Amino acid sequence: MLTYLALASDIKPPVLRVQPPFVHVSYAVGADGALWCSASPEALRGGLLGLGDRCGGALGAPDELLRAIENECTERGFDGVLADFDPPVRRDRLELLQQLGERLSCAGKRLYVPEAFAVPGACVLIGTAVSGGSLRALLQRSVQRYGKGCLALDVQRVCMDFPLPCPSGEGRALRREDFAALRRQHPNPVFFSSALCARYFTYSLGGEMHLVLFDDVQTLRRKLQLGREAGVRTAFFMYPEVDDLLPGLFSSGRG
Numbered sequence: 001m002l003t004y005l006a007l008a009s010d011i012k013p014p015v016l017r018v019q020p021p022f023v024h025v026s027y028a029v030g031a032d033g034a035l036w037c038s039a040s041p042e043a044l045r046g047g048l049l050g051l052g053d054r055c056g057g058a059l060g061a062p063d064e065l066l067r068a069i070e071n072e073c074t075e076r077g078f079d080g081v082l083a084d085f086d087p088p089v090r091r092d093r094l095e096l097l098q099q100l101g102e103r104l105s106c107a108g109k110r111l112y113v114p115e116a117f118a119v120p121g122a123c124v125l126i127g128t129a130v131s132g133g134s135l136r137a138l139l140q141r142s143v144q145r146y147g148k149g150c151l152a153l154d155v156q157r158v159c160m161d162f163p164l165p166c167p168s169g170e171g172r173a174l175r176r177e178d179f180a181a182l183r184r185q186h187p188n189p190v191f192f193s194s195a196l197c198a199r200y201f202t203y204s205l206g207g208e209m210h211l212v213l214f215d216d217v218q219t220l221r222r223k224l225q226l227g228r229e230a231g232v233r234t235a236f237f238m239y240p241e242v243d244d245l246l247p248g249l250f251s252s253g254r255g
Contacts, residue, residue, distance in 0.1 A: 001224055002021070002234045003234075003236070003237065003249075004022065004082075004234070004235070005238075006238050007024075007025060007238075008026065009026035009037075010038075011240065016250050018250045020237075021046065022046070022047040022048075023047055023048045023082050025050035025084070026039040028051060030055060033059045044076050045076055046076075048078055048079055048082045049081045049082070050082050052084055053085045053093065062096050065096070066100055069100060073109060080110035081104060081109070082236070083097055083112065083114075085117050094117065097119045098120060098122075101121040111123065115127075123151065123234065124146050124152070125153070126142045126152070126154060127154045128227075129156035130197075131160065131196065135196060135223065136226055136230075142230075148233075151232045151233075155223055155236060156238075156241075157220065157245075158198050159174045159214045160172065160174065161182070161212050162210065162212075163210055166211075179212070182203070182212060185203075192219070197222050197223050197226060198219050199214055199215070199216060200212060200213045217245050217249060220249060221249065
């Protein structure tokens with residue numbers, strides 16, 4: 001499985017024994033609708049162009065924007081584009097991404113998009129952070145909907161505190177220092193959920209039960225394995241979300 005590490009331009013790339021390809025999160029559709037870059041282009045080579053959206057309105061000159069993205073991919077040797085767009089989903093963004101996907105495909109490159117922005121020909125990102133159901137079942141449904149060759153894993157590191165019961169399925173995100181403090185206060189047994197593909201422990205506070213769901217190197221690698229078994233060929237990690245786990249995640253060429 002081809003596993004990318006996405007990092008911003010102001011972060012020095014980590015040096016690992018097995019160096020992953022990078023997503024250069026340095027580009028965006030600017031406020032004027034033109035391509036904007038936060039880094040010195042000379043420092044960006046290979047991997048993928050990471051594209052955000054900072055334009056609050058309609059795209060005034062989409063053809064010029066498309067040409068600029070294509071030229072940047074060619075000049076910097078990028079293998080494609082990761083368009084990390086946030087909702088709301090706008091018609092002109094979908095049209096832009098569909099045209100970009102077609103142009104990249106003609107050049108032998110790939111376009112990766114969030115599921116909300118799925119367009120024909122693009123590779124759809126499926127998040128691995130599930131708090132209910134089954135990750136394996138989610139991947140199987142996604143394969144049925146989009147096809148094996150049109151999926152990529154957005155491998156999100158989970159660290160959440162859930163009150164029990166939790167009908168909403170929404171917990172409180174824990175910072176590393178908060179998680180470490182909880183473990184010191186509540187060194188309770190840790191279990192593995194094969195359905196969620198994450199570890200967990202429970203504790204009581206003020207008469208209320210809590211469940212803490214979290215990832216480590218082994219659970220993240222297991223999520224990659226589930227993706228491979230489902231036929232997914234590409235995965236993404238975000239830096240510095242996994243900066244303390246990198247040696248274990250990229251200790252071999254397989255990912």
